[in-house]
Structures are given as structure tokens and as C-alpha cells.
Amino acid sequence: MKQAIALLLTSGALGLGGATFAEAAQASVHAFVFEGPAAGMAAQIWTVSDDDDEDENEGRSWFGSDDDDEDSEDCDDEHDDEGGCAAGGVGNAAPAGSVAPPKNGLFTDGTAPQAQTN
């Protein structure tokens, strides 16, 4: 019986200890997230993380790794790669059929090239 009571007390103490630790951990998380300096950190991390993503994209981007340095000049770094570089998006050429061809003297006015891929 004494052993059973001792066991109960021990497990109870462990359980309470665990709960206390969990609360403490939660409290520390909240403190990190919501305190002023921590909020600043979070913003900084977002920026760094964003840059990392861009680097990863450049690493597996078109035209080989030898162009990674030049990628800093493309629209990835202008922060408009989300749609900005999509076909027909801002900064891209207007797709055929959406606007008239350029008046460069090569085409007859009013006619547009027709493309077919086989």
C-alpha cells in the first residue's frame, strides 16, 4: 500500500512537472513571438527567408548555374516573380493575339503572324 501511494505521488509529481514545463515552454514561445524585439526578429527572418527562396530558385533556374550572378538583374530580384514573370504578366511581352504586332515595317499593317507547334 505504501508502495502504491509512493508510486502515485511520484507519478503525480512528474505529471505536474511536465505540465509546468509545458506551460513554461509555451510562455517562452509567446514571449518570443509577441514581445517587441521578437516581433522585429520575426520580420527580419521573413526577409532572409524570402531571399533564401530566391537563391534556391536561381540555383535551379533556367540556363545553368553560371548565370546565377546575372540573375540578380532579372525580375526575381525586383520582387515581382509572382506573376510578374509569368507569360503575359507585368514586364513580359504581350502574347500574340492580345495586341497588334509591332509596327516595325516587317509586317503588313493589321496582320499578325500565326503560329503552330507540331
Place this chain on the structure above:
Amino acid sequence: MKSLFAALALTTAIIAPDLATARPITLTTNLAQYGEPGAYLSLYVTDASGAYVGSLWMAGGKSKYYRHLSDWARLTGGDVAQVDGITGASVGSGRSLELTMDLADALFDAGYTLHIDAAAEDMRESPNEIAVPLTTKGAGQPVKGRRYIANFSYAF
């Protein structure tokens, strides 16, 4: 009745030269089996002095990659407006791009050259892969490419 014929003759005289200034032409670019996803291609024209005249087509929609079409980019300063309304999808390995357009007659037998720059993912740039003088005699004669393009030809 006489006045009707006169009007008809006059309108024909006005319209006919316009029709004569352009001809329908088909440009066929057959890509080699280079084994990678779609190639970007720029088709453009230079005059007898090598000066850029204009673009005929851009295969590939993302302007961020146009700099890899390096001769085109150099000649145009990377001006995306040059290919507004004449841009389509990139062309896959082993596939064929067929373009039909009305081109000015004055381009033929007058020292103009049609160029094609090419580039593809993780592969080398291939500026001026095709450079073919625009002549009436050259129609229907395939020109071999170097890397991405198996051959190119134009026909009236």
C-alpha cells in the same frame, strides 16, 4: 457607267500596290532532339549593314530569360516591346514551329538577313544559330542549325 469603270480602275490602282508590297510566307523551324525542355527562340531581321530592323517572333513568354538570346538582347537592348503581340510559347525538343505571316516584299533580295537566337534551360546560349539571307531563291531551301535547331526554311 463610264464613271463606274473609272472609279473601279481608280480603286484598283490604289489597292493593287498595297497588295504587291507584302507576301504570305511560312517560316518553319524544326528543333533538334537536344533532350531538354522548351527552347526560347527569337526570330529577327537585320539589314545589309547588320543593323537591327525588327523582330518577327519570340518563342518563350518570360522576358527574364530574353537576355539569354544574347544577340537579340544586344541589338534591342532587351526591349520587350519589340515582341509585343508576336510572342508565343517556347518550343520543345524535337518539335516544329511553323509561323505564317505577311511580310513586306521589300525585305527580299535587298540584303536583309533573318536570324534566330536560341537558348534552353541549363544549356548554352546559341546566338545567331540561324542566319539566312532573305532572297526569293532561298525559299524552300533548309538551313542547318548548330545546337537546338535541326533546320530552318521559309516558303512562299
